[in-house]
Amino acid sequence: MQVYKVLIFIFLNFSFSYCLQVKAFVDKNKCSIDDIINYKIELEDADSFGEVNIEKISKYFSIISGPSQQTSMQWINGSVTNSRIMSWSIAPKESGKLIIPALSVIVGSRKLKTNQIAIQVIGSNKKKSNLDVFISAEIDKDEAYLGEQITIIYKLYKKVEISLEPFQVPEFSGFWTEELYRPNQIKFKKVDLNGVRYDVGTLYKVAVFPISGTNHLIKPLVVKVQVQKKRSRRKRDPFFDPFFNSFFTETETKILRSPEREINIKKFPEPRPGGFTGAVGKFKISTSIDRDSTYVNEAITFRVNVDGTGNLGLFTLPKFKFSDQLDQFPPKENFKKNVFRDALSGSMSWDYILVPRISGKISIPPIVMTYFDPIKEKWQRISSRATNIPVIKSNTLAFDNNGLSKKEVKLLSKDINYIRTDNPQWIKNDDSSIRAILLYIASILLIPIPFIFNTFLGYRLSNKPxxxxxxxxxxxxxxxxxxxxxxxxxxxxxxxxxxxxxxxxxxxxxxxxxxxxxxxxxxxxxxxxxxxxxxxxxxxxxxxxxxxxxxxxxxxxxxxxxxxxxxxxx
Incomplete structure (x- = not known):
């Protein structure tokens, strides 16, 4: 009897494994880039929904929601069949022929694969004047030189109430980017667009600088929103009056995309001057030292400052040479940005540590820099003033320079290790424990000091602003x-x-x-x-x-x- 039960159990498991099937399907295989597709995976004769990794389709599709699960059973000619359906709402990321790949579905100990599906996606077929909500990408120029700033402003237009979900900015391939504005909360204002009244607010503002010589494509910004709509209802229903309108609304998920834009890269005029290191914009250069005079072997700081508007941070100083009478160390670079300006502006500075080795008057020649002005479309040449440094003979005794080299100084951050000349203060072993106890007592007494200061000085500190x-x-x-x-x-x-x-x-x-x-x-x-x-x-x-x-x-x-x-x- 036990043998029969085992055989029946094996037969049922074999039948289950044989009948288990999986298939995938969509509600449409031709759509526009604005549409949302309902993607479903159906398992026939499965005792569970199984495990599915849907991330494989995220290359060409955005996952809007899901999975939702549904179970159905049917009786046909006395036999029972069941199916389990998992559903996702997805949206295409680009137009063209897109493929939903075959996905692996694990049910129990079995691993099944779905069929792949081809989707033909066309461009947007909606006009802005007919849309309740859309995104625009305002670009201040369609062509630019390498290193020239292009400002992109993404704006959200709406006629209805919406809920905006967090979004990611597109990847600006071929550009160096500098974020200009990203609000925590969007501020809307009324505008008329082709005779239609909209609420418009700025989503994101960014400055991009092309860094390669080929044309570039600005990819769209993709945003998911929940749009509130009134439910359709029967007319003349006495229950539905304006008082109840706010209680009978529904939300619809929409994917918004800004249009793609192509940027044409212009070539610099020839001939290109020597000493050009990539600066594009409008700049001025100046130099300064941290003191009027110095002594032999005493370090001074020589600063080169470039400020203005343009691709600050994307270029370096042209090469120049200091006097042989000066030892120099690699400069420390600093960039300070004016964050509230649309045109990227600020200043860059390079601090050189110089050490004069002989007395007299040491001169640093002017630093000459070349940049390209994209507004005038001309090469510009700027120069700093010459710097004269009076070096006074040191009163200290001069020794042969047998110490560390500049490279070793850089590694050690000092070139002299001092020798102790005074007598050391020796203590007895027994005294160390007494000093430790006194130190602990003093530490405990310091604990209430912040509370005392807060009690007597709290009013004055709180009124500092x-x-x-x-x-x-x-x-x-x-x-x-x-x-x-x-x-x-x-x-x-x-x-x-x-x-x-x-x-x-x-x-x-x-x-x-x-x-x-x-x-x-x-x-x-x-x-x-x-x-x-x-x-x-x-x-x-x-x-x-x-x-x-x-x-x-x-x-x-x-x-x-x-x-x-x-x-x-x-």
């Missing part, structure tokens, strides 16, 4: 009246520093547009417009080759604006 805000104007006036300040170049920095202190901002890296947004509603419109115009004048003076000689008017204008703003901001 308010004191900074109150003193913002007086600090700005001191900077304006400082005779060491070049008011023509520092006016905008003083204004932005004042706004940071007065309004408790996290940074003073502002521009006229950001300042206008911050001050809107805090001061009257006429004063706000005067401030914006003055800031634009500051920028034009700072980056122009010809400086306005009338610094007194500039100084008075800056001072009057700050006083009027301070009177209106309470």
């Amino acid at each position: 308010s004191r900074i805000s109150r003193n913002a104007l007086s600090n700005a006036i001191k900077k304006i009246n400082d005779p060491m300040q070049n008011i023509l170049e520092s006016s905008s920095k003083i204004i932005f520093s004042y706004l940071k202190d007065k309004l408790q901002l996290t940074s003073d890296n502002l521009d006229s547009i950001i300042a206008k947004d911050i001050l809107y509603g805090l001061i009257d419109d006429n004063l706000l417009n005067d401030l914006v115009e003055h800031l634009k004048s500051c920028d034009s003076v700072y980056y122009s080759q010809q400086k306005d000689s009338n610094g007194t008017d500039f100084k008075e204008k800056t001072l009057n604006l700050l006083q009027e703003i301070d009177n209106q901001i309470k």
